[in-house]
Amino acid sequence: MTTAETVSDVVVSRLEHNGFRFALLTLSGSGGRPATLGPASLEQLGAALDAVETPDVDAVAVTGTGKVFCAGADLDNMLKAETPEESEGIARQGLNVFGKLAALPVPTFAFLNGAALGGGLELALHSDHRIAAASVRAIGFPEVRLGLIPGWAGIPLSVALMGPEATARLVVRDALAGRHLTARDAEAAGLVDAVVPEPEFLPAALDTAAAILADGTTAHRPQPSQAGWADALKAARRELDSRLHGAAPAPYRALELIDRTVQDAAFPEAEIRAFGALVLSPEARASIYAFRLTQSLSKNPAGRPAADPRPVTSVGVIGAGLMASQLTLVFARQLRVPVLMTDLSAARLDKALDWIDVQLAKQVQRGTLTKATATQIRGLISVTTDKQDFASCDAVLEAVFEDLAVKQNVFAELEPILRPDALLLTNTSSLSIEAMGAGLAHPERLLGFHFFNPVAVLPLLELVRTPQTDPASLATVFELAARLRKTAVLVADTPGFVxxxxxxxxxxxxxxxxxxxxxxxxxxxxxxxxxxxxxxxxxxxxxxxxxxxxxxxxxxxxxxxxxxxxxxxxxxxxxxxxxxxxxxxxxxxxxxxxxxxxxxxxxxxxxxxxxxxxxxxxxxxxxxxVVAGPEQIDLCMILGANYPFHTGGLTPLLDRFAGTSHHPRPASAGSLRTKDSISA
Incomplete structure (x- = not known):
């Protein structure tokens, strides 16, 4: 039996399962977006918790919709804070609402149907038990990367479940690296009590919850060890110093709070003050700007034409060096189309294939590819010393020595072999694309397609157009970049690009x-x-x-x-x-x-x-x-030069240190509205 009522974005259902009565609170965002936690949604969640008639239920559970349990706190709200009272108020409201869940007189559950990040994970940690779907791959605290710390008791709750060293790894190291836990990882770490299969996640979660209720006890969790924490703390600080040199305060504050938890678990005011100060810091404002930038411009690149892209069903790569080998593997893995590599020397081609074989074997060993998939990808790659074999390619990319004359000769030799509409691409890092195509019959289909090393890791692609570039070719390279799971930034044909x-x-x-x-x-x-x-x-x-x-x-x-x-x-x-x-x-x-x-x-x-x-x-x-605006420069430096979020890419850093002003300050970031809610 199930009944349901809606408290704004929280649906409260009353249902019976295996003899137990549950109140199920389902979180959702407006317009079908993932649930995020801002002032209004927290107020709604608090009202829903207040409305639960605990004498009539045996347990209360919270879950999400789709592939997201809860995406975390609303960062837009944080950008509005201008005083310590306002920034600290964000922490106080969340702690007050989550405290209502923790204080319920009946057992409470978090059913993690999908991603649980930042404030979403903190919400889950305030429940007595956490049950996750086996498919969940994003459980963690991204706050430190955003110049913040978990502000709703995530640190003390994690220390209580995992111990200080594992908490430091999750809150600091994993956050800075952009890594999250899978459901199985979280279970092994002690954050999750049980993992159940899909697609019937909710019935399976209710089965597990009913079994826990039937047992009549809370989760059987061993007390995490604090042994070795002092040495681990010193090592973590040394690692931060070697990477950040004190430039970003958030990870240092997180370590201090973890240590404070070990020394004295009751310190909510210290956490609130630290969170409030960081919300107002220039590093957090720059980090939030950078996060919003990567989300918005990655999805909606500037300069993409309305023309229909041409299909790319086969690719050629000129060259067999390390960069060309990386490109060949990325094309085959992401596009799943035939990729043909050429070089003057058969020995160099054999060496390139050996390197590709090693990389595929490593990916199988790490579990990122199955053996069957690796075999399929390898089967798409072939080599030749005869450029005539490129006649059927829809796109050919050169990755030869960085010399204008050499590249001109490559394209002069290649153009008569290819169809007139086949793409000609160059991976040059600084040379003029227009000069490269000066002698071509069809320079309109020649573009810069500049990857960054290592190709499989760095997501930026500088797309370089010339005055001759036609809309269909430009649309095709944008589409090709998207299929390669790269972020394309359109740049002018100028030395060094961005x-x-x-x-x-x-x-x-x-x-x-x-x-x-x-x-x-x-x-x-x-x-x-x-x-x-x-x-x-x-x-x-x-x-x-x-x-x-x-x-x-x-x-x-x-x-x-x-x-x-x-x-x-x-x-x-x-x-x-x-x-x-x-x-x-x-x-x-x-x-x-x-x-x-x-x-x-x-x-x-x-x-x-x-x-x-x-x-x-x-x-x-x-x-x-050179680019559409300063935002594109910042995006390039984040995704191509690996500049951390606290720099804002580059221009916010220059604004801060040099007193320049290249765009509206990241504190407002008013020009960077995204389609999706922004949260952590």
């Missing part, structure tokens, strides 16, 4: 300091207060001096007044050295011998110089119309 142009301006300033006598190790640490994903000289070593010098030369040719060439980098390349620093961050003697006479560098002044240069380059790019 990411490499900005990184090279940064390198230009950093290397100028070294050329002028600055110690490389000290110069490398100048930008630590910004919390960038990698120090400049470590990044240069990853890219390789030769490759970076080539990009620097391209940028210097285009903008000699802003991109100077480095004498010490040239000497480094002549000496065959991999970088300025060794693996320990020290300057080796052989590098020291190439450097000019040492002089001291003022850290604050040098840092201001670099930040001012980046702000200047952004202004030039916006004036030139």
């Amino acid at each position: 990411v490499n142009r900005l990184l090279t301006r940064l390198f230009s300033e950093v290397l100028a300091l070294i050329d002028d006598g600055g110690d490389p190790a000290a110069v490398d640490r100048l930008l630590d207060p910004l919390g960038l994903p990698m120090r400049p000289l470590a990044l240069l070593r990853f890219i390789g001096p030769v490759v970076q010098q080539h990009i620097c030369e391209t940028m210097h040719s285009a903008f000699p007044d802003r991109f100077r060439l480095s004498a010490t980098l040239h000497k480094l390349i002549e000496a065959g050295l991999p970088g300025y620093l060794d693996d320990d961050g020290d300057v080796p003697p052989e590098v020291r011998a190439l450097l000019p006479a040492a002089r001291s560098v003022d850290p604050a002044g040098a840092r201001s110089r670099i930040i001012a240069a980046l702000a200047d380059e952004v202004e030039h790019m916006l004036a030139e119309g």
Whole structure:
């Protein structure tokens, strides 16, 4: 027997199952969206809990709709807070409402039908028992990545269930990495009491709940150990220092609160104050802006034409180096179409296939692919040394040496072989697309299709159009990017495009300091207060001096007044050295011998110089119309250069440190309205 009534976005059902009477509260968002928790929805949930007549039921359960249990707190509401009283009030309201669930005099359950993130997980943790669907793959706390902390008792409740070390891993490390727990992971960790199969999730969850009620006890949970926490806390702080250098306060506050929980479990005011302060912090505002940006512009890229895309049912890749091998594997795995790779040397092709085989075997071993699927993907990949075999390809991407003449020769040889409407794509990182197609009969179908390394990990694709690009070709590359599960940003055909142009301006300033006598190790640490994903000289070593010098030369040719060439980098390349620093961050003697006479560098002044240069380059790019606006620049730096959310991509960081203003402040983010509710 089931009856139901609606309290706004909370449907309260009364049902009997296996002899037990349940009050089931089903959360939903307006317009069929996932449930989120803002002032109104929390008030509605509180009213629904108040309305439950506990003498008439044996248990109360909360569940969600579709594939989401609850997406968490409404971030829009947090952006409206302007005072500590308002920001702390967000925490107080949630704790008050969730406390009503925890205080009910009957057993309570959270039926996790789908994702339970942030405040959604905190809601579940206030119940006595949690039962999850086996298909759930997103249980966790993303707050720290958003510049916040769990503000509705998520930290003490998690410590009570998992212990401090596991809580730190979930709240800090996993959050910063963008990782979540699956239902099985959460069960193993102690957050979830039982996992039941689908598609009949609700009956199975009710069966499990009825069995628990019949047993007459709460969940049998071992007391989590706190042994070794002090050492784990020190290690976690060292890891944060090595990555963030104190630039983002949220993860440090989270660790402090976990430690405070271990020392004294009763401290709600400390948690409320810490949450309230972070809500108002510039890092949180920038992080929320970055999150909204990746959600909105990833789904609705600027510049996509209305033309119908042409079908792409087969792809060719020119080249067999590491980048070409990565591209071949990504095309085969994501598109599930035949992919043909060519090179001048059969031996290089064999080496590329060996690399692909190893990568597929690793994915099978990790469980991300089944053996059958890996075999299917491998069967789509073939090789040839004869470019005539590319005649049937719908799109061909070149990934050969970064030299304009070489790439022009590749396309000149390839164009007569292909159909006139087949796409010609280049993975160039900085060269002119228009110059590349100057001698082609059909330059309108040539576009830049610039991936970032590692290809399988970084989601950005810089789509580079020229004045000759036709709408159908542009629509086709947008569609192709979407099928590859990449985020496409349309950029103008200008040297360095977005990411490499900005990184090279940064390198230009950093290397100028070294050329002028600055110690490389000290110069490398100048930008630590910004919390960038990698120090400049470590990044240069990853890219390789030769490759970076080539990009620097391209940028210097285009903008000699802003991109100077480095004498010490040239000497480094002549000496065959991999970088300025060794693996320990020290300057080796052989590098020291190439450097000019040492002089001291003022850290604050040098840092201001670099930040001012980046702000200047952004202004030039916006004036030139390289992208549609500053939001696209920020998106590129987040998805292509792995800039963390607390930077806002780049322009909010520059606004904060350089006093510039490239767009409406992230605090309001009024220009970034998304279709879906934004939550954590």
